[in-house]
Amino acid sequence: MSEHEGAPLSFPTEFYDAYIFDMDGTIYLGDELLPGVERMINELRRRNIPVRFLSNNPTKDPHQYVEKLERLGLPTDISDIANTVVTMTKWLKNHHPDAVVFPIAEEPLIKAFKKAGIKISEDPAEIDFVIASYDRTFEYRKLQIAFDAIWFHKRAKLIATNPDRYCPFPGGRGEPDCAAIIAAIEACTQTKCEMVIGKPNPEMLVEAIAGLDVDPKHCIMVGDRLGTDIQMAVRTGMVSAMPLTGDSTWQEALALDKKDQPTFLIDRADRLIPQTTWDDLGWTEDNWK
Numbered sequence: 001m002s003e004h005e006g007a008p009l010s011f012p013t014e015f016y017d018a019y020i021f022d023m024d025g026t027i028y029l030g031d032e033l034l035p036g037v038e039r040m041i042n043e044l045r046r047r048n049i050p051v052r053f054l055s056n057n058p059t060k061d062p063h064q065y066v067e068k069l070e071r072l073g074l075p076t077d078i079s080d081i082a083n084t085v086v087t088m089t090k091w092l093k094n095h096h097p098d099a100v101v102f103p104i105a106e107e108p109l110i111k112a113f114k115k116a117g118i119k120i121s122e123d124p125a126e127i128d129f130v131i132a133s134y135d136r137t138f139e140y141r142k143l144q145i146a147f148d149a150i151w152f153h154k155r156a157k158l159i160a161t162n163p164d165r166y167c168p169f170p171g172g173r174g175e176p177d178c179a180a181i182i183a184a185i186e187a188c189t190q191t192k193c194e195m196v197i198g199k200p201n202p203e204m205l206v207e208a209i210a211g212l213d214v215d216p217k218h219c220i221m222v223g224d225r226l227g228t229d230i231q232m233a234v235r236t237g238m239v240s241a242m243p244l245t246g247d248s249t250w251q252e253a254l255a256l257d258k259k260d261q262p263t264f265l266i267d268r269a270d271r272l273i274p275q276t277t278w279d280d281l282g283w284t285e286d287n288w289k
């Protein structure tokens with residue numbers, strides 16, 4: 001606990017109607033569940049409280065999250081998972097069903113667009129939206145198409161899957177994320193990205209609780225990033241908890257205006273379960289395995 005010394009930790013004392021979780025840095029780091037996650041999720045499910053998972057990462061399709069959670073010991077229904085592959089596809093279908101798009105993206109997003117019947121093109125003269133995403137196959141050719149579509153033809157708008165600067169890895173490393181691709185396109189076209197569908201856009205939360213008969217004010221959002229997970233909860237008026245197991249630090253949280261701070265700062269995920277239930281179940285900080 002010493003690394004959290006001085007942190008103003010505070011824990012929920014009641015259960016909420018639904019729990020929405022970020023994954024990376026909140027539920028797991030790399031290929032390991034974080035301490036207390038498994039028993040916490042199992043306890044919520046035992047009480048029939050809905051649990052949903054939400055990721056900004058557009059490089060995986062929801063099936064890959066199902067497989068990963070299953071492998072880590074948390075079998076989960078695909079309908080309980082939403083990421084920016086799901087939300088970007090739905091947003092286009094709902095708002096611009098006839099648009100021609102150029103996704104700067106990896107296979108899962110492109111596949112989802114094709115499956116949804118969204119028209120994809122590499123011809124700058126007919127592109128309506130250039131869609132920046134977390135794309136590890138980004139190259140000069142793609143930048144040129146985006147540049148021609150936005151700057152030369154003055155036709156396309158720039159939108160993006162997520163605002164993240166990097167994706168965290170275990171050991172403190174990471175990979176450049178969507179913010180780098182947005183910046184490259186903005187720099188050469190001198191335009192601004194017009195919409196980012198991922199967290200902190202409240203559209204993500206709407207999607208996460210879709211189909212649940214719950215009031216967002218009685219739900220809790222749990223995530224390790226202030227600028228995305230927590231900010232989305234703030235914009236939606238939802239209670240939030242930030243575990244100190246991922247990206248943002250408690251010092252960064254305290255530096256924000258009070259209204260932008262997480263409701264709860266927790267040192268581990270099972271603090272979401274009220275202390276009275278810890279006592280009833282005989283939980284201690286050490287017996288979580």
Ligand SMILES: [Mg+2]
Pocket residue numbers: 022023024025026223224225246
């Ligand atoms: Mg995270």
